[in-house]
Amino acid sequence: MRAFQVFNAGxxxxxxxxxxxxxxRGEIRVRIEACGLNFADLLMEQGKYQDTPEAPFxxxxxxxxxxxxxxxxxxxPAVGTRVAVFGGQGGLAEYGCFPAARAVSLPDGMSAAEAAAFQIAYGTSHLALDHRARMQPGETLLVLGAAGGVGLTAVEVGKLMGARVIACARGADKLEAARQAGADHLIDASEDIRARVKDLGGADVVYDPVGGDQWQAAFRAARPEARLLPIGFASGEVPQIPANHLLVKNLSVLGVYWGGYLKFRPDVVTDSLRTLLGWYQEGRLRPHVSHTLPLAQAREGLDLLRTRKSTGKVVITP
Structure with missing residues (x-):
């Protein structure tokens, strides 16, 4: 079979x-129809991800x-069942073996591309906003990187949970994608994010897959008792958190690593996915796939993530 393989970290x-x-033992083999790309794939290739396997992988x-x-x-699930699986590795290939316990049967009408784009992006956003931040209807949610793979789902999920959503992204096309996902207010990332958010009354919850200067701006625009969710660091800069500012404004910083829950609280992931798939079947979620590419163009797909030229998810179809 063909596979996109790392032989040496870095x-x-x-x-x-x-x-x-x-x-x-305990595994199923899947004939892979689609694989969703994630920023973590780039980090894993560089040997910088927290769960990078030993090469080759x-x-x-x-x-x-x-x-x-x-x-x-x-x-x-039985042979012939259509499934989605979070395996952590092994997806950019024509076949893969994964723990059967992680397989989720797909609803009727859900395409392979939608399913491959679903679990990590929607799962991260729902777990972050519901389980970690305990976000309530009527609160203000600020989403940074709001047109990216996870950011766009945070806009969508946040709106479904009853939040007023401020979406921050770079460029008119990305902001339009966030608007269509349900954002109430739009901020271009080239603007003064702190000033714009404060003009809108501040944020109760900050969802940040970007880090860097955008985190600092959002941190300073947070309301007292706000909850800030570092999801990732697509900017390449892991921000430092001034504890004295946490104290003064009674802020909470809540780390979110969706895959980590599979190791110590898999029920949290299972319950979240059950809710999300229910919303999908009700027509309340619309997975956004901006690019679908063949396996031979996996490098091109990763470059779309690296250069932030995609909106929503990039999917590879072996």
Whole structure:
């Protein structure tokens, strides 16, 4: 089979031929129809992600496809079932073996591309806003990087949860995508973010996958008792948090790593996905895939993330 594989940490992945894997105990093998790209794939390729596997490994954290084989001690899903799986690696290939316990059966009508774009982006946003921030209807949510893979879902989920949503992104096209996802107010990232947010009354919850200067601006525009959610650092700069400012304004900074819950509280992820899939079936969520590319163009897909030229998700179709 073909696979997009990292052989040495810190060096670019390569499209190679390798044997089709056999499922181990507790695993299913999936004929992969789509793999969603994430900024973490870039970090993993560089050896900078917190869960970077030992090389060699295949990039691609989340997939959708059809179960075509099962290892010992697997009671389901059955062969032939359409599933989405967060595997953490192994998705940029024609086949992959993943823990059966992580497989989620797909609702009727959900395409493989939508399913591959769904779990991490929507799961991160819902878990962050509901489980971590305990956001309430009527509160003001500021979303940075609001047209990116997770940012756009935060706008959508935040609006569904009853928040007033301020979306910050760079450029008219990205701001229009955020508006269509439900944002009430739009701020171009080239503007004075702090001043604009304060003019709108400040933020109760800040959702930040960007870091850097945007975090600093949002931090200073937060209301007393605001909750700030560092999701990632697409800017390349991990901001330092002044504890004295936390004290003065009674702020809370709540780290969010969706994949980490699979290790110590998988029920949180399961319950969240059940809610999200229910919203999808009700037509209340519309996964946004800006680019769908073949496996041979996986590098091009990663470059779209690196240069922030995509909106929503980039999906690779082996």
């Amino acid at each position: 060096k670019p992945a390569e499209l190679t031929e390798c044997p089709v894997p056999e499922p181990a 295949i990039l691609g954290m989340e997939v959708a496809g059809v179960v075509d084989s099962a290892g010992p001690d697997v009671s389901g």
